[in-house]
Structures are given as structure tokens and as C-alpha cells.
Amino acid sequence: xxxxxxxxxxxxxxxxxxxxxxxxxxxxxxxxxxxxxxxxxxxxxxxxxxxxxxxxxxxxxxxxxxxxxxxxxxxxxxxxxxxxxxxxxxxxxxxxxxxxxxxxxxxxxxxxxxxxxxxxxxxxxxxxxxxxxxxxxxxxxxxxxxxxxxxxxxxxxxxxxxxxxxxxxxxxxxxxxxxxxxxxxxxxxxxxxxxxxxxxxxxxxxxxxxxxxxxxxxxxxxxxxxxxxxxxxxxxxxxxxxxxxxxxxxxxxxxxxxxxxxxxx
Amino acid sequence: xxxxxxxxxxxxxxxxxxxxxxxxxxxxxxxxxxxxxxxxxxxxxxxxxxxxxxxxxxxxxxxxxxxxxxxxxxxxxxxxxxxxxxxxxxxxxxxxxxxxxxxxxxxxxxxxxxxxxxxxxxxxxxxxxxxxxxxxxxxxxxxxxxxxxxxxxxxxxxxxxxxxxxxxxxxxxxxxxxxxxxxxxxxxxxxxxxxxxxxxxxxxxxxxxxxxxxxxxxxxxxxxxxxxxxxxx
Numbered sequence: 001x002x003x004x005x006x007x008x009x010x011x012x013x014x015x016x017x018x019x020x021x022x023x024x025x026x027x028x029x030x031x032x033x034x035x036x037x038x039x040x041x042x043x044x045x046x047x048x049x050x051x052x053x054x055x056x057x058x059x060x061x062x063x064x065x066x067x068x069x070x071x072x073x074x075x076x077x078x079x080x081x082x083x084x085x086x087x088x089x090x091x092x093x094x095x096x097x098x099x100x101x102x103x104x105x106x107x108x109x110x111x112x113x114x115x116x117x118x119x120x121x122x123x124x125x126x127x128x129x130x131x132x133x134x135x136x137x138x139x140x141x142x143x144x145x146x147x148x149x150x151x152x153x154x155x156x157x158x159x160x161x162x163x164x165x166x167x168x169x170x171x172x173x174x175x176x177x178x179x180x181x182x183x184x185x186x187x188x189x190x191x192x193x194x195x196x197x198x199x200x201x202x203x204x205x206x207x208x209x210x211x212x213x214x215x216x217x218x219x220x221x222x223x224x225x226x227x228x229x230x231x232x233x234x235x236x237x238x239x240x241x242x243x244x245x246x247x248x249x250x251x252x253x254x255x256x257x258x259x260x261x262x263x264x265x
Numbered sequence: 266x267x268x269x270x271x272x273x274x275x276x277x278x279x280x281x282x283x284x285x286x287x288x289x290x291x292x293x294x295x296x297x298x299x300x301x302x303x304x305x306x307x308x309x310x311x312x313x314x315x316x317x318x319x320x321x322x323x324x325x326x327x328x329x330x331x332x333x334x335x336x337x338x339x340x341x342x343x344x345x346x347x348x349x350x351x352x353x354x355x356x357x358x359x360x361x362x363x364x365x366x367x368x369x370x371x372x373x374x375x376x377x378x379x380x381x382x383x384x385x386x387x388x389x390x391x392x393x394x395x396x397x398x399x400x401x402x403x404x405x406x407x408x409x410x411x412x413x414x415x416x417x418x419x420x421x422x423x424x425x426x427x428x429x430x431x432x433x434x435x436x437x438x439x440x441x442x443x444x445x446x447x448x449x450x451x452x453x454x455x456x457x458x459x460x461x462x463x464x465x466x467x468x469x470x471x472x473x474x475x476x477x478x479x480x481x482x483x484x485x486x487x488x489x490x491x492x493x494x495x496x497x498x
Contacts, residue, residue, distance in 0.1 A: 221341055248343045250481035260343045262270050 014042040017212040023077035032058045034236040045213040047227035054233040056216045064100035065093045101180035105187040107167035109159030114151050117159045121178040145173025146203045165196020185215040201226050224248050232256045282332050289325040290405040293360045296367040301394035305387040307378045315371035322364035329357040352474040359467040366460040373453045380450045393429040397464045404471040416475035426465035433458040
């Protein structure tokens with residue numbers, strides 16, 4: 001299904017899933033995100049690239065209100081998910097995060113069994129009616145995480161006993177178990193070896209059939225490989241946002257050019 | 266020019282490859298002029314030298330392609346760096362072809378030197394070759410200076426070379442109709458004229474690479490075929 005060549009694998013023409021308008025983020029006196037406008041489209045992988053401290057992770061964390069947990073952090077502007085303002089007072093951040101899942105840089109499975117790691121989310125959100133229902137949910141999530149075949153015979157052994165690459169795929173399985181609509185990934189491969197990275201990248205490409213994926217990565221090659229749209233952040237600004245092939249062959253902004261060709265750090 | 270890469274070895278790689286392109290370009294310019302001169306002066310020794318010198322041009326092309334492959338594999342170039350690497354592989358290919366055409370010209374010079382001369386077409390061909398050589402020099406200057414205007418100018422001038430070829434084509438046809446004994450030398454002369462015209466096309470392609478390298482756009486081919494002499498009965 002996803003065996004299209006890179007050339008054919010262009011951005012799908014699809015609807016806007018997440019829309020940000022005039023987003024500014026302050027950490028105390030630090031102006032971390034400056035007036036960012038971006039439309040993230042459905043069933044595409046959007047990559048955020050930029051040097052450390054450019055605000056790409058901060059902006060990613062705005063998309064599921066992870067920044068709420070930081071006291072000194074202030075988010076202004078409008079972010080809409082399917083046209084609905086996610087910072088509206090009536091929106092429950094916990095419910096929001098079930099719709100907008102997240103995978104972190106370091107694999108962080110719960111110190112529980114593989115099965116319980118995946119079942120945890122569906123359980124607290126009441127997604128399973130019975131034990132066999134839950135078994136189905138867990139199996140489907142682990143299959144989507146491309147790790148089912150490796151763990152199906154040891155579902156009740158601990159998740160932390162898996163290899164780094166397996167742990168990260170388990171975390172992705174855990175994130176998709178609640179059937180989120182958007183999946184945020186903050187450098188999901190930076191702690192993985194090249195083989196595990198390739199497996200996770202393949203998985204990301206498969207996930208976009210059903211999810212909207214936003215990935216923050218320090219690896220330009222990874223952004224080029226997995227994404228259809230790329231956004232380049234620099235000093236808190238969204239400098240350029242466009243089709244990935246265009247960004248990597250003919251960027252319009254000289255700052256993008258300098259960054260991707262290795263001229264500024 | 267652009268600011269430097271953080272990895273200075275990357276800059277050195279790119280500079281080395283471009284220096285080789287310039288060296289190759291210099292050898293090809295000499296080859297064109299020597300081949301045309303050998304034709305006009307019926308100098309078989311010079312023609313032989315042109316043929317021998319082509320080996321150095323071929324070796325440079327191979328070297329450039331190998332180095333370009335290494336840069337792609339090891340540095341994963343993007344944006345203008347990527348366009349630079351793509352352009353050097355194409356330009357080296359064009360230069361190699363021009364070198365081959367020049368070598369072929371020199372080969373025919375050897376054959377023509379054994380026959381009585383026909384008309385003064387070798388002088389016209391030398392003028393044509395001189396124009397192509399000037400275009401090549403300008404195309405390479407445009408390349409090093411990233412000069413899109415000069416590159417566009419070179420592309421425009423190929424039209425003149427095409428016209429010179431069409432004039433020669435008519436002239437050679439007349440000689441052949443006058444006397445059947447002229448057919449053998451005229452066929453050789455025609456191939457030579459065609460080879461020089463082809464060189465002009467390769468130079469045009471180099472100039473197009475300059476535009477692509479700088480702008481990221483391929484120039485549109487909007488040159489109409491002005492003269493249909495060579496394709497009409």
C-alpha cells in the first residue's frame with residue numbers, strides 16, 4: 001500500500017486538520033514562538049525542522065496543550081482542530097490529548113507489561129466493553145505499531161525489557177491505541193539505531209493512511225524521507241513552509257537554504 | 266558567493282570538482298580550436314594531437330563523476346549544493362561529448378588531407394568553430410560567476426551557429442550537384458559542419474545548467490526552428 005516511490009509520494013491534496021493563526025508563546029520574558037501561522041493537512045506527515053532552540057518542539061507541544069503543564073508558559077493566538085479552538089475553556093485537555101497523541105524522544109514505556117502499556121489509554125477513556133474487546137484493541141494497536149509479531153508471545157512480560165527500537169514502537173502503539181486523529185512525534189528516532197530508525201520511519205509512512213502526523217526532527221534526511229510537508233523554524237519564527245521536495249531542492253528563503261545545506265547551526 | 270559550510274571539507278570537495286570542470290572546459294576549448302585549425306591548414310600532425318588529447322578530457326569526466334557520486338553518498342547535498350552536483354555531472358557529460366565531436370573532426374581532417382580541396386568551406390567552419398569556442402568560454406565564465414544573463418546570452422547565440430550550418434549545408438549540396446567526384450569530401454565536410462553545430466547544442470545545454478544551478482528553474486525551450494533547410498527536400 002505504501003510502496004510508492006519517493007517521486008510519486010507527493011503531498012496528498014487534503015483538508016486542513018490543524019490550523020494555527022497568530023500563535024505566540026512566551027516562557028516568562030522569553031518570546032519563544034513569534035506569530036506562527038500554519039495549516040497542517042490531513043493524512044500527511046508534516047516535519048518541523050530547525051536548529052536547537054528554534055521553537056519547533058514548543059510549537060509542537062502547543063498542538064495538544066502540553067505547554068499547559070508549564071506554569072510560566074503563555075500561549076496566545078488561535079489553534080483549531082477540525083475548526084474547533086483547542087484553547088477554548090470548554091475543551092478538556094485530557095480529552096484533547098486522546099485525540100492528539102504524542103510520542104517522545106526517549107522511549108518511555110510504563111513499568112508494566114506490554115499488554116498493559118497499550119491497554120492503559122483505552123481503559124481510562126472507556127473504549128473497551130469487554131476483555132476480548134480490549135484484546136482486539138491491543139492487538140490492532142501493536143500491529144499498527146509494527147511490533148505485534150515480535151511481542152505477541154510475551155504480551156505479559158514487562159515493556160521496559162524490550163530493545164530501544166521495540167520500546168519506541170511500543171510507545172507508538174500505545175499512542176495509537178486511543179485512536180487519536182493527530183499524532184505528534186518529538187524526535188522519535190533520536191535514541192534509535194539506523195535499523196530501528198528505518199522501521200519507525202516505515203511505520204510513520206503507514207500511519208499517515210489513518211492519522212495526521214507531525215514530526216519534529218533534527219535529522220534533515222529523516223524529514224526528507226518521511227514527510228510530505230516541511231516547516232523550517234528559526235529563532236521562533238516559521239521561516240518557510242512548503243512541500244518537502246521543494247524545500248530540499250529549491251528553498252525560497254535564504255535562511256532555509258543556509259540551514260539545510262549546513263551553513264548555519 | 267554563498268557563505269561557507271560548517272563542514273569546511275564539504276566546501277573543499279565542491280571547489281575541487283568545480284576546478285576540474287574548469288580544467289576540462291579549458292582542454293575542450295583548445296581541442297575545438299586546434300581541430301578547426303588543423304582542418305583549415307590541412308595539418309595532420311595537429312589533428313593527431315587533438316585525437317590524443319581527448320583521453321585527458323575523458324579521464325577528467327570520469328574523475329568528476331566519481332567525485333560527484335562520493336559527495337552525494339557522503340554529504341547528502343540539498344538545495345543549491347544538490348543543484349551544483351547535478352549540474353557538474355551534466356556539464357562534464359556535455360564537455361566530454363564536445364571533446365568527442367572535436368576528435369571526430371580531427372579524424373576527418375586526416376582523410377580530407379588526402380584529397381584535393383573543395384571550395385573554401387574549411388575557413389567557414391573555422392569561423393563557426395571559433396563562435397562555438399567563444400560560446401563555450403562564456404558559458405564556463407557564466408558558470409563560475411553564476412551569471413544568468415551571460416548564460417541566457419550564450420543560449421541566444423546558438424541560433425547564429427545553426428544559421429552558419431544551414432549556409433554550409435546549402436553550399437556543400439551545390440558542390441555535390443556540380444560534380445559527383447566532390448561527394449566524398451563534401452560528405453566529410455558536412456559531417457564536420459554538423460559536428461560543430463552539435464557542439465553548439467552541448468554548449469547551450471551547459472548554459473542551461475547555469476540557469477538551473479542559480480535559479481532552480483529549467484529555462485523553457487522557446488527557440489523556434491528558424492531555418493528548415495536541412496530537413497526539407
